[in-house]
Amino acid sequence: MADFIALFVEDARAVSVLDAAKRLGLKFRARASEHPQPCPQCGGSDTFAFNTAKNKWNCRAGGAGGNDGIGMAAHCEGLDLHRRQHFITACSIVLDRPIPGDPGPESEQERIERRNRLQERRSRNDAGTVVQAQPDVREREQRKACAIYRAAAAVGRYGCAVTDYLAARGCGRINASRWLRYASNLPYWHGQDAHGRPKAIYSGSAMLAPFIDRHLVAIGCHITWLDLASPPKYRPQLKDPETGELLPSKKMRGSKKGGLIPLFGDPAARRWVGGEGIENGAAFACWENWRDDTFYFAAGDLGNLAGPADPASRFAHPSLKKADAKGVMRPVMVAGPEPRPDQGADDAMWVAKHVEELVLLADGDSERVMTAAAMARARSRHARAGRAIPIVWPKPGSDFASMAAAQRVA
Structure with a gap:
């Protein structure tokens, strides 16, 4: 990577989530550090949020998140950070500056000063990362x-x-x-x-x-x-x-990262049943008459259920499109069905090794393609030899709690 591009990238690394959110035109709440809203890429109602105090962002629908403005810009604009031009474009967005071209001939002194600036910014960015990691x-x-x-x-x-x-x-x-x-x-x-x-x-x-x-x-x-x-x-x-x-x-x-919400039963059970929310898990448990051999749980959200996706498995939504920063309509990119290969044990909810049947409850009133990809990712992530992992769907446009409530009224 040329030095002038490397310097451009280091400048972008120093941009906070707060400043990146302003340049992306994201929605801010008054007098708050947490700013939930519909995801610019995935839609929904409050699936996306960024936190200006923690310098973090998260998309529950897409199973993505991080602590830098570049990654947030890439997610919001449907860019793939593993593609060089997309990465440089994300840097340009958070800096609100055009991508630099070749600066032309420079003197030896200019070259030394530029490389010193690059090293200084790299050191400052690395030091900032260490500070953010404090627990x-x-x-x-x-x-x-x-x-x-x-x-x-x-x-x-x-x-x-x-x-x-x-x-x-x-x-x-x-x-x-x-x-x-x-x-x-x-x-x-x-x-x-x-x-x-x-x-x-x-x-x-x-x-x-x-x-x-x-x-x-x-x-x-x-x-x-x-x-x-x-x-x-x-x-x-x-x-x-x-x-x-x-x-x-x-x-x-x-x-919540890596954890789960226990609802009913004993985690020592060999059969587990759960999905995103408490109400869905409880409604399904009621339908099963609270089986004694089952542990019922909730993950809290889809991202915690499925974990992060392998960037290589991202795919274009078959119908949804969104205008990018330049107004060009592009397909919405969907976090794919394969788990990220280098993910940690706590990047999604845990499942005990002794579980022989893991029933995953899908949410039928969320966007179908994104939810299906996340559920497939969850099944792949939690798969073990000899473990059955069926995915159970409610009727389209509904969830198990609303179906149960409607049946109760009827």
């Missing part, structure tokens, strides 16, 4: 999440709102759960007050579940705020008090 922030957030979960009451004793919620969603009633918990008045934090402190914009009843690692240790928690007077989802309509923007009624605190 303090993650560990603090994990401790906070686990404290929230531990402070909640066991569902079997105090959790009538949780059992009523699951029943209303078509998931049947449960007597007690080893995992689910209930909070009667849990604050919903969003934005900051005039003094820069976190601000609670709502407080109400909530269902809590842990994210656990392969040692069954909690590393985070999943929170669902409840409102039994608000069908059909029976969750409150939460809005940003300043913008009026609708906010998600579910949050994940702490860490």
Whole structure:
């Protein structure tokens, strides 16, 4: 790579996720560091998010994410970072500068100064990567999440709102759960007050579940705020008090990466059943009458269920297209069905080695092609000799919870 291009790339590496998001025209929330929104590449409602405090981005639909502006620009614009021209184009986008041509003859002094600048920027970028890797922030957030979960009451004793919620969603009633918990008045934090402190914009009843690692240790928690007077989802309509923007009624605190949400049963079971969300897993469990030989779980989102894709398996969506930065309509690129070869053990939810049957529940109301690719990737990632991994789909345009709720009403 020519030095002037290498310098261009190092400049791009130094661009934060915040600045890259501005140049990509992504949506920002007022007074917040987390900015969920529809994915510019994959669509959806809140499948994509970037965090300006953690300098990270993530696409749940595409199973992609990272901590640099170049990767985020490539994902949003449908570029393949393994192709040199696409990579340079992504650098150009985050820098908001044209790709440089040959600068022409230069003096020896200019050449030395340029190479010094290149080395300085490389060193600065590498040092910044080391700082971002420090675990303090993650560990603090994990401790906070686990404290929230531990402070909640066991569902079997105090959790009538949780059992009523699951029943209303078509998931049947449960007597007690080893995992689910209930909070009667849990604050919903969003934005900051005039003094820069976190601000609670709502407080109400909530269902809590842990994210656990392969040692069954909690590393985070999943929170669902409840409102039994608000069908059909029976969750409150939460809005940003300043913008009026609708906010998600579910949050994940702490860490989810590599973990899973246990719902019912014992992880020692040889048959596991689960998908993205709690309600889908619970509805399917109810339909199976809570089999004693089965452990029911949720992954939290599609990315955590399937893990990252092999870039070589990316393919063009057969029908969806999107305008790139220059206004040219291009096919939406879909994260492929093959797992990334060099992925780590914690890049997706864990499955115990003793599991002989892993039933994966698909979501029928998500984009079909992307979901199918992710489910195939999940099956490939979790495949083991002698393990059966069927994928079960609800009817098109629906999910298991809505199907169960409709049957309950009928």
